[in-house]
Amino acid sequence: MAKGIQTIRETQTSAGLAQALDHFGRRWALRVIWELRSEALNFRALRAACDGISPAVMQARLHQLRDLGLIEQIPGLGYRLTAAGEQLFRIMAPLAEWAESHLE
Amino acid sequence: MAKGIQTIRETQTSAGLAQALDHFGRRWALRVIWELRSEALNFRALRAACDGISPAVMQARLHQLRDLGLIEQIPGLGYRLTAAGEQLFRIMAPLAEWAESHLE
DNA sequence: GGCAAGTGCTACAAAATACGTAGCAAAAAT
């Protein structure tokens, strides 16, 4: 049997990370976090910021992100990042810079 | 009209970032990058690493990531990260740490 | 009060995407 590539991974990806990457690997998930970066937005404003994403999908993403504890809904205000959400944003900020320089 | 929330965003998300977030917001895209973090993997090994993702989807992701210049295919070796891909990985590594600590 | 506008959110059919399995042609290993 060939060596090197085909051998079983010693360090396999943890379930937690796989789960996280699965959540973030859904459409608009990262974008929603990004759009809430500087200010709270209500449902319709958030939808507009995300290129008019379907309200059903927005609703689904908001639920998931809320379950993850990344965003919270403030009755008179709209949606905004929690402390954990802001921390995540700070982490993905360099990713934005990367995108700016590597994609036209 | 209410003020603050509903006003039009001063700084709107750039097209490049929107594009990048759209690419990464596809299933398995980030995961594939992650699995190639330390070593090259061939098609089948990469598929196995990604929980047995469908070959059609894997093929699609590989094409897209190759078009983005993040991975490259080496004939006898398999797929591996390009310099840009490794740079992206270095950026998303903290995100992995974050996921480990914030999700069970 | 009453009316208009804005709100979060749901419904639903159509399109796109992902899944799961089977299998093929070419290369590699034996």
Place this chain on the structure above:
DNA sequence: ATTTTTGCTACGTATTTTGTAGCACTTGCC
């Protein structure tokens, strides 16, 4: 030469996303 392994395609099914319409509720205003 035969077996194994490889990258990859095909295809029917399930899931997700899209796009549009609209409902029930609150908010601002006269």
